Ligand SMILES: Nc1ncnc2c1ncn2[C@@H]1O[C@H](COP(=O)(O)OS(=O)(=O)O)[C@@H](OP(=O)(O)O)[C@H]1O
């Protein structure tokens with residue numbers, strides 16, 4: 001039956017992302033209790049929790065392979081095996097193996113199989129190495145960003161675990177774990193560190209922990225996007241875990257619409273997007289949000305527009321978008337490049353054919369206005 005297609009894959013993917021989010025929350029708790037061993041540096045010098053990235057990648061890889069069979073699982077993921085296989089990476093590997101085993105031991109709480117015995121170095125390395133697919137036009141591939149928005153993660157702000165399934169180049173399933181996105185978002189400027197300080201000052205707020213963090217997911221063509229709360233660590237995940245349907249905002253008046261964009265100027269040209277925003281009549285201050293939580297915000301109706309215009313020469317990666325695009329589209333939104341074309345996930349690891357930038361909107365009215373504004377202003381921009 002058409003409706004049952006990919007139902008198992010989607011359920012497993014959501015359960016796996018629950019495990020990954022629980023892992024991230026544990027690491028982040030350690031990070032903010034002054035355990036700074038977790039903060040290492042990536043080759044590009046951006047602060048990043050390298051151990052965390054590898055741990056999530058190994059955990060997701062092991063769980064998908066044990067559920068569907070190693071031979072049936074191809075994964076395209078952000079982290080490659082080089083960094084962790086170096087001779088001087090023994091401490092990093094030990095930390096990762098430890099975190100992976102802690103996480104997998106809890107997998108049965110999420111309805112997944114835990115390993116019969118703890119994994120050794122070589123098994124964890126093998127799980128990471130298996131994520132070496134490059135995707136493409138043929139076959140079925142899982143697309144994973146283990147920790148998207150690493151800056152947001154180290155700042156105690158927004159970050160996401162993103163898992164998508166593409167088949168023959170089409171993004172079919174999207175799952176976004178957003179561990180710091182409150183279920184009832186008064187503000188996307190929500191800050192984890194501040195939240196914890198406030199909680200320790202006031203015991204009456206302790207019950208709020210269950211209100212923090214959610215997973216969004218959707219299957220392409222279903223016309224439905226769902227949100228589940230994360231569960232606290234002493235609970236067992238009962239499917240479908242209070243899943244609720246989500247829908248994009250119905251606001252189509254630019255004066256009332258909220259724009260979301262990357263925090264870092266290096267990742268998107270803020271002055272160009274400000275020009276577009278002004279020319280279509282946006283009046284509100286833009287929200288700068290780390291990670292694919294921007295897609296989650298559009299899908300949930302907390303904002304109406306997401307735009308990203310990277311500097312020329314930067315190639316967008318499929319794992320930074322695939323899960324978010326499926327969820328926004330099924331929640332009723334529109335996502336294209338700046339030429340109005342759908343994002344093409346069939347060209348390998350990169351969005352090779354991307355025209356200039358990405359525009360995601362809650363509806364077609366805002367989207368058409370923005371595309372027209374890009375055409376009107378592109379030539380005078382310096383991008
Ligand atoms: N120069 C440049 N331009 C555009 N995009 C870049 C660039 N460098 C990195 N990246 C990718 O952007 C991902 C983070 O995007 P965000 O929207 O979360 O950025 S921001 O933190 O809000 O500024 C980030 O994902 P993560 O590495 O998973 O955090 C990168 O894949």
Ligand SMILES: [Mg+2]
Pocket residue numbers: 145147148149319320
């Ligand atoms: Mg990313």
